Amino acid sequence: MTMKRADNAISDLLRALQIDVITAFKTQVTTDWVDLDYVPEYNKLYYIVEGEGWLKVDGHEMYPAPGELCLMPAYTRQSYSVLANKRPFLKYWCHFTASIGPFDLFQWIGVPLKISIADQEEMTALFKLLVSLRASGSIISRLREKSIMLEIIARYLEHVPITILQHRSEELKRIQFIQEYIDGHMAESLRIEDMAKAAHLHPNYFIAYFKKHFGVPPLKYVSRKRADKAKFLLATTTHSIKEIADQIGFKETNHFAKFFRKETGQSPTEYRAQNSG
Known part of the structure; x- marks a missing residue:
């Protein structure tokens, strides 16, 4: 690592x-x-x-x-x-x-x-x-x-x-693998079953393991990461709202807009207007 x-x-x-x-x-x-x-x-x-x-x-x-x-x-x-x-x-x-x-x-x-x-x-x-x-x-x-x-x-x-x-390095490698899997599959559905399979863990154990180490359930963590990536893209690129929605796993722009407002309290357009350079 x-x-x-x-x-x-x-x-x-x-x-x-x-x-x-x-x-x-x-x-x-x-x-x-x-x-x-x-x-x-x-x-x-x-x-x-x-x-x-x-x-x-x-x-x-x-x-x-x-x-x-x-x-x-x-x-x-x-x-x-x-x-x-x-x-x-x-x-x-x-x-x-x-x-x-x-x-x-x-x-x-x-x-x-x-x-x-x-x-x-x-x-x-x-x-x-x-x-x-x-x-x-x-x-x-x-x-x-x-x-x-x-x-x-x-x-x-x-x-x-x-x-x-040293005795925590293997644990950290598994955590890092989970993080990278989520980052690399952000545009997909990211189901619990798929994440657990990639980490070679039973889904029920994966949920408990994830919450124990990250402090939140897997899907809540995924939502947070999607919101973070969306905020970054809105503030630093000229990608359209549709393009950004696609990159973080939303096929419908209106679903993305509802998700983003729930996570941030703002619409994507409002956030971009206030935070873009």
């Missing part, structure tokens, strides 16, 4: 990303801060403000310094402790899940476990807001904390190389 194709597959999976912040605090660690060889079902981020300490993730030891952000992924064997005769950490920290289908984001991708933060003022402000939102009981805070958590994760990932974990 090429890097570009793998990136495309991961990008599509990210549409189903579900973020849940479990807890977030700013803590002055005490001298009895220690836990060894446990495997949490959630991710942890430590943003070190002051002090020293020791972390271990699946055999990889770290001694983070102030201004560094550390990731301890879910389902990895972890340990942590203070260091003798050293000032313990003052740190922002959070526990969270980042689910894509049946797996956590960091069960799909591999990233460095520690980075230095260039804009420490910005990162401090993000964590301070996350802690404040988590302490609130309002519905709006639950929504906003997901947004801030996503922003922190994005800040982390934009500064590190991302690789697809």
Whole structure:
């Protein structure tokens, strides 16, 4: 699988990303801060403000310094402790899940476990807001904390190389094959039976498998992809509405127009008028 194709597959999976912040605090660690060889079902981020300490993730030891952000992924064997005769950490920290289908984001991708933060003022402000939102009981805070958590994760990932974990590569190949089959047969009817047969899966299992990994049923995903392609063609080409309808599997222009309005809230002509260059 090429890097570009793998990136495309991961990008599509990210549409189903579900973020849940479990807890977030700013803590002055005490001298009895220690836990060894446990495997949490959630991710942890430590943003070190002051002090020293020791972390271990699946055999990889770290001694983070102030201004560094550390990731301890879910389902990895972890340990942590203070260091003798050293000032313990003052740190922002959070526990969270980042689910894509049946797996956590960091069960799909591999990233460095520690980075230095260039804009420490910005990162401090993000964590301070996350802690404040988590302490609130309002519905709006639950929504906003997901947004801030996503922003922190994005800040982390934009500064590190991302690789697809080897034990997930076969799974990703099947997902990528399904994506490419749908893209390559957009002008056809795209029945569940045909997609399942191409993926060598029973139709009932295919539906469950697809929803588990993409977060939506197959036909809803196909509709979304058809709408995306139609929007792209309307905005970037001079193809007629009939030609675009043909390319995404509609033989009748009026059926395409009804579909497009349902998906976007606009007619194809209205969308083109507002979005074409």
